[in-house]
Amino acid sequence: MNDEDSLMQRARRLPGEIPPRRDLWSDIEARLRTPEPAASAGAGWRWFALAAAASVIMAVAALTVLHTDRQPTLPAPAPVAVSTDFPAPFGPAYSLGPQYQVARAGLAQDLNSRLATLPPETRASVLRNLEAIRAAVAEINAALADDPGNVLLQQLLLTTYQDELAVLADVQDATEKLPKRNEI
Amino acid sequence: MAVTAEASGAEADAAGPVEDARLVARARGGDLPAFEALYRRHAGRINALCLRMTGSHALAEDCVQEAFVQAWRHLDRFEGRSAFTTWLHRIAVNRVLTVQRSESRRPGGFEVSDEDNPDPWGADPGETDPGKDMDLERTIASLPDGARNVFVLHAVCGYSHQEAADMLGIAVGTCKAQLHRARRLLSERLEQ
Numbered sequence: 001m002n003d004e005d006s007l008m009q010r011a012r013r014l015p016g017e018i019p020p021r022r023d024l025w026s027d028i029e030a031r032l033r034t035p036e037p038a039a040s041a042g043a044g045w046r047w048f049a050l051a052a053a054a055s056v057i058m059a060v061a062a063l064t065v066l067h068t069d070r071q072p073t074l075p076a077p078a079p080v081a082v083s084t085d086f087p088a089p090f091g092p093a094y095s096l097g098p099q100y101q102v103a104r105a106g107l108a109q110d111l112n113s114r115l116a117t118l119p120p121e122t123r124a125s126v127l128r129n130l131e132a133i134r135a136a137v138a139e140i141n142a143a144l145a146d147d148p149g150n151v152l153l154q155q156l157l158l159t160t161y162q163d164e165l166a167v168l169a170d171v172q173d174a175t176e177k178l179p180k181r182n183e184i
Numbered sequence: 185m186a187v188t189a190e191a192s193g194a195e196a197d198a199a200g201p202v203e204d205a206r207l208v209a210r211a212r213g214g215d216l217p218a219f220e221a222l223y224r225r226h227a228g229r230i231n232a233l234c235l236r237m238t239g240s241h242a243l244a245e246d247c248v249q250e251a252f253v254q255a256w257r258h259l260d261r262f263e264g265r266s267a268f269t270t271w272l273h274r275i276a277v278n279r280v281l282t283v284q285r286s287e288s289r290r291p292g293g294f295e296v297s298d299e300d301n302p303d304p305w306g307a308d309p310g311e312t313d314p315g316k317d318m319d320l321e322r323t324i325a326s327l328p329d330g331a332r333n334v335f336v337l338h339a340v341c342g343y344s345h346q347e348a349a350d351m352l353g354i355a356v357g358t359c360k361a362q363l364h365r366a367r368r369l370l371s372e373r374l375e376q
Contacts, residue, residue: 007370010320011339017228018235020245025223028252032216154282 100161107168114175126171133164200225204268212259219259223252226269230276236336237280239325247283251276273341277333277351284329323373331366334359339366 210218
């Protein structure tokens with residue numbers, strides 16, 4: 001018998017059962033007793049449409065930001081109040097990595113003040129963009145609550161969070177390139 | 185009755201599938217104690233699979249919990265064409281693959297992350313065979329994800345290449361190649 005056959009035989013003799021370190025039933029039972037959120041008709045496709053819409057809006061917003069960057073004008077500061085404590089949930093059984101949370105918090109920190117310095121059209125595009133992305137996140141999370149193991153949904157959620165980060169980064173980038181009043 | 189590794193890829197024991205079918209029928213009607221009985225019968229086997237595929241007690245337990253929650257929610261989809269344990273294994277493998285993808289996206293890649301138990305095969309050697317088995321378990325845990333997944337399903341659980349490939353969503357040829365790679369790496373590492 002060669003070494004590899006011996007290896008396969010050893011593998012087959014490994015214990016077929018290894019009990020969990022703790023009894024998981026109480027946690028499972030608690031989840032089973034919690035009613036699932038009802039999936040509304042067509043919800044499976046609505047999030048897809050919203051995500052697609054978010055992508056389109058983002059492309060428009062990115063173009064607008066670039067256009068604005070090439071034609072620097074002094075924007076009139078406008079009061080803006082976008083929620084910056086928007087949670088980034090990843091379904092009930094998931095959490096996003098700490099590095100992502102730190103990066104997101106950093107970009108969101110001065111979002112309102114940065115938005116106030118953008119031209120009105122750009123600002124409106126960014127706000128529509130963020131609103132669409134956040135609606136998409138809510139829809140995807142609702143779908144994930146119904147189907148937590150759905151890899152497609154999880155990937156879409158990650159992509160949507162990345163889209164949001166990209167928009168926040170665009171805002172930061174655009175506002176840092178705009179001339180400041182005291183630089184004129 | 186203790187379930188041997190040889191049987192874990194198919195029926196657990198002669199009476200197992202019948203008892204499972206009886207419990208599944210009751211659970212489908214909302215009988216939670218029947219589903220708890222299914223959990224008690226299969227948790228050890230599902231945990232062994234998840235632990236070997238993830239290399240982490242914490243991740244394995246997350247996968248076990250999620251697998252049983254999903255099984256409960258989708259019991260109506262279990263058609264009885266395969267053993268309940270095989271159906272449950274498929275759900276657990278799906279969950280493990282999701283976790284592996286999620287972990288691999290993190291900076292630093294997939295890592296064993298039990299802070300309280302960095303070596304899942306060293307915590308309580310009294311529970312399983314000591315010595316060479318522990319060496320083999322640790323060496324299996326050191327394999328790359330793709331090779332480890334195939335080795336666990338085919339060599340440890342006893343699934344055919346076709347069954348393992350179906351569960352992992354890969355081609356049979358890829359499954360065979362990953363097994364060859366796993367065997368080569370294991371032989372090299374066990375000799376060291």
